[in-house]
Amino acid sequence: xxxxxxxxWLQTWSRIFGADVVKEMKNKYNVPDTFYNPLxxxxxxxPVNMSRELASRKGITYEELWYxxxxxxxxxxxxxxxxxxKKTSFLSFMAxxxxxxxxxxxxxxxxxxxxxxxxLLSSRKALIRYESKRNFKNYFLGLMEAASEFFNDPIKYxxxxxxxIDGRNYLEVEVEATKEYGKFEKLRSLIVLGAGFVKSxxxxxxxxxxxxxxxxxxIIFTFLPFGNLIRSILSALLISLVMVIDTKDLKKGLNVLxxxxxxxxxxxxxxxxxxxxLKEFSDLSAELNSAVExxxxxxxxxxxxxxxxxxxxxxxxxxxxxxxxxxxxxxxxSSEIATTAVQISNDTERISSAVTANVETITSIISEQTQIIxxxxxxxxxxxxSANNVEQSADGIVKMSQRFSKLVEEAKNLQEQxxxxxxxxxxVSNIAEQTNLLxxxxxxxxxxSGEAGRGFAVVADEIRKLAEESRSxxxxxxxxxxxxxxxxxKLVQTIQAEFEEMKEQSNQLLESSERNKESSEVISSISQxxxxxxxxxxxxxxxxxxxxxxxxxxxxxxxxxxxTAEEISSSIQNFFSQLKVVLDSVNETINxxxxxxxxxxxxxx
Numbered sequence: 001x002x003x004x005x006x007x008x009w010l011q012t013w014s015r016i017f018g019a020d021v022v023k024e025m026k027n028k029y030n031v032p033d034t035f036y037n038p039l040x041x042x043x044x045x046x047p048v049n050m051s052r053e054l055a056s057r058k059g060i061t062y063e064e065l066w067y068x069x070x071x072x073x074x075x076x077x078x079x080x081x082x083x084x085x086k087k088t089s090f091l092s093f094m095a096x097x098x099x100x101x102x103x104x105x106x107x108x109x110x111x112x113x114x115x116x117x118x119x120l121l122s123s124r125k126a127l128i129r130y131e132s133k134r135n136f137k138n139y140f141l142g143l144m145e146a147a148s149e150f151f152n153d154p155i156k157y158x159x160x161x162x163x164x165i166d167g168r169n170y171l172e173v174e175v176e177a178t179k180e181y182g183k184f185e186k187l188r189s190l191i192v193l194g195a196g197f198v199k200s201x202x203x204x205x206x207x208x209x210x211x212x213x214x215x216x217x218x219i220i221f222t223f224l225p226f227g228n229l230i231r232s233i234l235s236a237l238l239i240s241l242v243m244v245i246d247t248k249d250l251k252k253g254l255n256v257l258x259x260x261x262x263x264x265x266x267x268x269x270x271x272x273x274x275x276x277x278l279k280e281f282s283d284l285s286a287e288l289n290s291a292v293e294x295x296x297x298x299x300x301x302x303x304x305x306x307x308x309x310x311x312x313x314x315x316x317x318x319x320x321x322x323x324x325x326x327x328x329x330x331x332x333x334s335s336e337i338a339t340t341a342v343q344i345s346n347d348t349e350r351i352s353s354a355v356t357a358n359v360e361t362i363t364s365i366i367s368e369q370t371q372i373i374x375x376x377x378x379x380x381x382x383x384x385x386s387a388n389n390v391e392q393s394a395d396g397i398v399k400m401s402q403r404f405s406k407l408v409e410e411a412k413n414l415q416e417q418x419x420x421x422x423x424x425x426x427x428v429s430n431i432a433e434q435t436n437l438l439x440x441x442x443x444x445x446x447x448x449s450g451e452a453g454r455g456f457a458v459v460a461d462e463i464r465k466l467a468e469e470s471r472s473x474x475x476x477x478x479x480x481x482x483x484x485x486x487x488x489x490k491l492v493q494t495i496q497a498e499f500e501e502m503k504e505q506s507n508q509l510l511e512s513s514e515r516n517k518e519s520s521e522v523i524s525s526i527s528q529x530x531x532x533x534x535x536x537x538x539x540x541x542x543x544x545x546x547x548x549x550x551x552x553x554x555x556x557x558x559x560x561x562x563x564t565a566e567e568i569s570s571s572i573q574n575f576f577s578q579l580k581v582v583l584d585s586v587n588e589t590i591n592x593x594x595x596x597x598x599x600x601x602x603x604x605x
Contacts, residue, residue, distance in 0.1 A: 070142025187277030
């Protein structure tokens with residue numbers, strides 16, 4: 001069984017029993033949601049099993065389901081093929097069903113449609129034989145009932161035979177319709193002239209009519225008591241009457257055939273003619289009907305092809321229009337991509353410039369920080385050296401205190417020593433000034449570093465305080481030495497007091513030396529952290545350089561993307577032009593099909 005038929009049944013069942021039930025059945029039997037391909041082979045068991053289960057669910061018999069399917073299926077056929085329903089009566093429609101089945105399925109390889117053999121018995125009666133390898137007799141009866149209702153042509157039918165031959169089930173039905181179909185003409189006079197058994201024109205005219213004429217003349221001249229003239233006149237009248245009767249039926253038969261040909265010339269191919277009583281007319285009417293049927297089959301086939309081509313062309317137009325919309329969207333998108341690519345290129349270039357500038361700035365900062373670290377290391381060396389000098393001075397004071405007993409005698413030497421001490425104090429003052437300046441610079445750099453340099457700023461402030469204290473101490477030493485210089489004469493009397501004072505100053509110098517050493521260690525630690533920070537910054541510079549390279553690559557890619565988008569846009573425009581040619585060709589085809597359909601419009605098939 002072909003998917004074409006199964007699809008129509010599924011649509012019909014959805015309309016009768018509901019789409020949800022049919023969808024559930026389709027899921028159970030693995031039927032595609034989008035229906036079968038029309039040319040796909042579907043096992044016969046599938047629709048049979050589905051119909052049995054569907055009948056069971058709906059509480060009806062299997063036969064009732066197929067009867068309902070046949071009745072409703074006619075509507076589905078009408079939706080798909082309305083041209084085949086341009087009929088005037090039930091018999092007219094049923095007479096064309098077999099031909100329509102063959103026309104619809106002739107392009108489907110392997111299709112075996114049911115056969116519907118139609119024999120017209122009279123203008124209102126026909127013998128219809130339905131043959132199919134599938135036992136769908138009730139489906140056919142439902143189809144007949146639906147056709148009767150569709151054409152508003154009530155029917156009466158009786159089953160005159162059913163069974164199976166050569167694996168095909170058949171059902172023979174004798175149908176009587178309300179509306180007439182076809183024309184039946186019986187040449188009764190010629191039947192009488194042929195004595196009921198001679199039905200050929202030549203024997204009737206050559207043998208039977210002369211025979212009747214001889215009999216009539218014999219009777220007239222033998223049994224009628226008239227003169228020869230009267231007998232001759234009567235004989236001539238009887239012979240003329242026989243000839244008139246013969247000619248009248250011949251003319252009647254010719255007129256019937258002539259009228260049938262006129263109907264054909266007026267594009268009416270759905271009016272079969274049957275002339276009985278004379279073999280020549282019977283054969284001629286049968287040949288005419290056969291020729292009309294063949295012409296009608298050709299026209300129906302062409303009409304079916306035109307409908308399918310028209311439907312296909314419409315689908316092509318819809319697909320082309322859909323493609324056109326998608327291509328317009330793609331064209332717009334490609335333009336946006338090109339614009340975006342240009343914008344990305346510009347933004348990327350600006351970002352690259354900004355990153356390069358940042359790299360240069362960070363490199364400059366690293367250079368400055370490296371110089372600062374170098375200065376801090378030098379400052380640490382100076383502080384350590386100053387501390388050593390202070391310790392040496394303290395040692396000198398201790399030694400000097402040991403010689404205080406000889407101070408009077410060595411006053412001049414003391415003045416010289418005081419001068420040396422003043423030089424040392426000046427050196428300490430200078431060191432304090434330099435330390436203060438370095439601390440100030442460190443505080444400024446810490447402020448620039450923001451939150452990260454806050455701890456360094458605190459350390460720098462402490463160094464500045466130490467420098468101030470060192471400078472203050474050196475000033476005091478200078479003041480003391482000045483006092484010593486001016487009061488050298490009173491040195492002897494106050495030597496003891498000064499000795500204690502010098503011991504205290506010695507202790508302070510030692511403490512200051514220790515603090516300077518501690519400060520130098522702190523500064524060294526800060527310097528090391530700054531050095532580590534510079535290493536991190538160098539790594540970031542390397543990363544930024546890598547980012548710069550990536551940005552340059554991105555810039556090249558965006559430029560290529562822009563060029564590609566422009567090429568795509570150009571290709572889409574070219575495709576648009578070609579698509580327009582295709583669309584114009586399809587529209588021309590549709591117009592041509594419309595002309596062909598217009599030519600077929602008045603045909604009665």
